[in-house]
Amino acid sequence: MSSNATGTRIHQYIKKETGCYDPYFYQKKEGNEIALSLMPMVREILKEDNDLETYVKIAIVGNILDFGTFDLDTDFESLIFEGLKKELVINKIDEFEEALKKYDNVLYLVDNTGEIVFDKLLIEKIKEYDVDITVAVKERPILNDACMEEALEAGLDEIADLITTGSDSVGVVESMISDEFKEILLDSPFVISKGMGNYEGLTEMDLDGQDVFVLFCTKCNAISKDLGLPEGSHILSKL
Secondary structure (H helix, E strand, O other): OOHHHHHHHHHHHHHHHHOOOOOOHHHHHHHHHHHHHHHHHHHHHHHHOOOHHHHHHHHHHHOOOOOOOOOOOOOHHHHHHHHHHOOOOEEOHHHHHHHHHHOOEEEEEOOEOOHHHHHHHHHHHHHHHOOEEEEEEEOOOOOOEOEHHHHHHOOHHHOOEEEEOOOOOOOOOOOOOOHHHHHHHHHOOEEEEEOHHHHHHHHOOOOOOOEEEEEEEOOOHHHHHHHOOOOOOEEEEEO
16 A cells, blocks of 8 residues: 555545544635745745746745644744745656646646645736636545645636646545546646645556646655655656
């Protein structure tokens, strides 16, 4: 069983035994609130540097808004400024832009609540390439991952079509997602995936022939070691 599947089973068991089916409810609310409060500052930054790579960096920096790795009293503003100074350790920006020019549609797999507010900025930029976007969120709560409620709070429905994975799995677990979502995923020639959980799950699927780009910050030793990179690396890679 994969680490994603194991983690999912553990959290499903805890939710069932405790009767609390959304243990991170308040953290998720606060995550969106923090991210939305930072938007005026972030949009000012983007006025000064409006190229695609900066938007990608913003979306990856948004990946640090993971309350499993940071305390709620973290100085996120400083983290954003420091994160934007970092170069992408793996940088496939040219191939990414080529895909944006090539395809009419993209499937965008989001990760955490809070982070999705930063994803919205990148999605707005992607739409300048005349690309239609479908955003996939979790069907039911798992950790602080974004579900439909949080996506609506962030306003993602204003710029993209919203669907769910049909699951409450950690990341993408092929055996747990709905048949409908699996068909959409496997039929999508162009996929953008946020976060380590989605990255782990997608590497276990047969996606040959699809252009799948992964955007995340390495926040654990296992992923960092697997990629041969230091923790805290910012990545725009292609599977």
